[in-house]
Amino acid sequence: MNTFTAIEQRRSVKHFDPDHQMNDDEVETLLNLATLAPTAFNIQNWRFLLAEDPTLRKQLRTVAWDQAQVTDASLLIILCADLQAWDKQPERYWINAPQKVNDFMVPAIGEYYRGREQVQRDEALRSCGIAAQTLMLGAKAMGYDACPMDGFDFDAAGKLIDLPADHIITMFVAIGKGTKEPWPRPGQLPLDDVMFKNSFPTK
Secondary structure (H helix, E strand, O other): OOHHHHHHHOOEOOOEOOOOOOOHHHHHHHHHHHOOOOOHHHOOOEEEEEOOOHHHHHHHHHOOOOOOHHHHOOEEEEEEEEOOHHHOOHHHHHOOOOHHHHHHHHHHHHHHHOOOHHHHHHHHHHHHHHHHHHHHHHHHHOOOEEEEEOOOOHHHHHHHOOOOOOEEEEEEEEEEOEOOOOOOOOOOOOHHHHOOOOOOOOO
């Protein structure tokens, strides 16, 4: 599918065919695409937890306001982030770079993130947001629909998946075969309302 078409046709779909299964090759292709999403300093701090067990799915649905897509989607990805990825063997993020680049970038990672917890968290949210959009556009190009989700109890979901203490959940992404046409777009703001040049207008 053309990239422009995928962007235009991507919608947040909430009704999925519970009997449809994605095959392993499709899932692997989609996740490999997601790992190409950019991250600052190439720290690749996203973590993709696939909720495959039906019992876990049901438990997650109970902490997600009983939203059907949690159990009915072919693939439910709990998109998490490792807040300490910057400090875990950072040399691996630049292993294929020229030595001069490696020598500069690897120490810079620690200099930038160390002691800056809010920056670590903000970076995690940015990275996962980009990865989520990559997943959704990739899914659309493959003929699937998707829905990003934050309507759930984050703490309860974390307990269900044994979330490590230095990780956070950023969102769910449900992917599968949609069974209902989405509503017409409810009201996109005109470009002139959201685009400014050089500075915001003064009142």
